[in-house]
Amino acid sequence: MTLQWTAVALFLYVEIGVLLILCLPFISATRWQCIFQLRIWNKMARFWNKFFLAMIIILIVLFLDALREVRKYSGVGNGKDANLHPNMFDHLHMKLFRAQRNLYISGFTLFLWLVLRRVITLINQLATESGSTASLQIKAECANQTAKKYMEDNELLKQTLMYGKGDKATAEGNELLRSEMEKLRGELKGSEEALEKSQSEMEAMKKQSDGLTKEYDRLLKEHQDLQESGDKKDD
Secondary structure, three states: OOHHHHHHHHHHHHHHHHHHHHOOOOOOHHHHHHHHOOHHHHHHHHHHHHHHHHHHHHHHHHHHHHHHHHHHHHOOOOOOHHHHOHHHHHHHHHHHHHHHHHHHHHHHHHHHHHHHHHHHHHHHHHHHHHHHHHHHHHHHHHHHHHHHHHHHHHHHHHHHHHOOOHHHHHHHHHHHHHHHHHHHHHHHHHHHHHHHHHHHHHHHHHHHHHHHHHHHHHHHHHHHHHHHHHHHHHO
16 A cells, blocks of 8 residues: 555544544533634634645545546456466456555545534534523523512512502502502513513524434434445455
8 A cells, every 4th residue: 555545544544533532422512512612723723624625635636546546457357368467467456456445445535524524513513502502491491480470479469459458558559559560561571472482492493403413313324334334345
C-alpha cells in the first residue's frame, strides 16, 4: 500500500473511531455541545469549512483514480495470453485487487466524512432543542403556579366577603372583589395565553426533537451496516 492510501486508510479508521465515540449512549447531546463550544474548537471553526471541502475534493479525486484503476485492470487477463503467461495473469489480478481495495477505502472514507459532519450537526441541533424544551417547561410550570396563586387569592376574597358585617362592609367588599376579579381575570387570561403558547411551542419542539432523533438513529444504522459490509469485504 502506497503512502497516500495508507494515509486514507488511517483517516478511515479515525472516522470510524470518532463516530463510535459520538454514538456512545451515556454521553448526552448537551454534553457534546459543551465540548464543541470549547475555546480550542472555536479557534478551529474558522478553518473547519475549508478543511472539510478540501478533504471532500481530495477523497473524490482518489475515488475516481481508484475507479479508473479498477476499470483498467478489469478487462485485462482474459485472453489467450493468460494461459501463456500465468505469472503476468497473477500480477494483473493482484493489481486489480489493490485497485478494488483502494476503491472501497476511498468510497467509505468519503461517505463517513459526510456522515460525521451530519452527525455533529444533528447532535448540536438536538442539544439546542432539548434546552429550548426545558426552558418552555419551566415557563409553563411558572404560569401554572401563577394561575393557582390567583385562584387562591380569589377564594380568599370570596371568604372575606361572606364573613363581612354590615352594609358598609358588604359594599366595600363588593368593590374590592370586583376590582380584584377584573385584575385577576386579566392576569389569568394572560397567563393562559402564555401557557397555551408555551405548550404549542413545546409540542413543536418535541416533534422536531423526535425527527432529529430518528435521523440520528438512521445514520447510526447506516454506519453500522456499512461497517459490517466493509468487514465482510475485507474478509
